[in-house]
Amino acid sequence: MGTDGVLLASNRAFVPGMRLPELNLSHICSLTDDTGIIQHALYTIPNRKEGYCIDDNARALFLTVCACRSREDPIARRLLSIYLSFIHYMQTEDGYFINFLSYSRIGLEVRGSEDSFGRTIMALGYLVNESPSSSLAHVGLRIFEKAFQHIDHLRSLRGIANALIGLCQFFKCSSLGDDDQQRLTCLAGKLVALYKVNREDHWQWFEPILAYDNAMLPLSLLHAYEITGTNEYLQIAMEATYFLESKVWHDGVLRPIGNQGWCRKNGVSAQFDQQGIDAMAMVLLYHQVFRLTREQQYLHKMYKSYQWFVGDNDMGLSLYDPSTGGCSDGLQDGRINLNQGAESTLAYWISHFIVAAAMVE
Secondary structure: OOOOOEOOOOOHHHOOOOEOOOOOOHHHHHHEOOOOEEOOEEOOEEOHHHOEEHHHHHHHHHHHHHHHHHOOOHHHHHHHHHHHHHHHHHEOOOOOEOOEEOOOOOEOOOOOOHHHHHHHHHHHHHHHHHOOOHHHHHHHHHHHHHHHOOHHHOOOHHHHHHHHHHHHHHHHOOOOOHHHHHHHHHHHHHHHHHHHHHOEOOEOOOOOEEOOOOOHHHHHHHHHHHHHOOHHHHHHHHHHHHHHHHHHEEOOEEOOOOOOOOEEOOOOOOOOOEOHHHHHHHHHHHHHHHHHHOOHHHHHHHHHHHHHHEOOOOOOOEOEEOOOOEEOOEEEOOEEEOOOOHHHHHHHHHHHHHHHHHOOO
């Protein structure tokens, strides 16, 4: 069956009887209008006062690429075009991107953050490599190439990591020339250098804090290893993965680093608020580790990370709402945040499709 039933696949044995909720993109559709996906919600209704951001539209583009890859879905195909059009509209003449757009379609800044730039490059890389149509791929390529020149100048850790993943996806569908190889190794080299500067015996990480989207950092080096075969990328990525695991797994339950203080070197991890994007990043990380190693333990960890959304968490509460297809904005001390915004809902559905795809690989 597909993503909305029992996964009867060769890898199914690692979690007997595993099920995913029925496919329900209703809330994604509710948050999306002709412009793009609205970033926040007031409980379950779109909060138009907060407008749009390219961060969420890039995540939405990635989601719809995953959805179209997994199954023929006319809804996902229609949404993909909206999100791609939004990204095209938000690109400036010099190739950068604006992040925030008001509901009245007024840009709220001259240039967006490096983090939002990196997430957009990541989504475009997946589109170019896995687009459901050549015309959509050509549009994505046009935007990607216009932004390409700025990748070398990134300094933000997460901007670098996300852009590196997008670059690796791009190179999967194009020949890798000497200049391309140099650009990829330069970007990966920035992560390696930061890791070596910050690494200590008790702290195997890229910076002196564990904050948000942590798993994207080792994930990016795993993608770089897949393209280049550079063993140093693999070694650092796996060492960092083991360290991250020591901080976020407690008695077999995923506990993403809370945003009320994060986790600083020589400090303790904040338990709350836990965010869906961190659980999603763990799903993506374990999926890539499994692809490279084929070890079943990483499929199990991937699925356990996904289960954070549906109740296998510190509060035993499901953040995913099957009645709407939305996901609550975070896990707080004793309760969930009842707003079902774009970021959390996209994080859930990306995780859903990645898990479904992994089970049939």
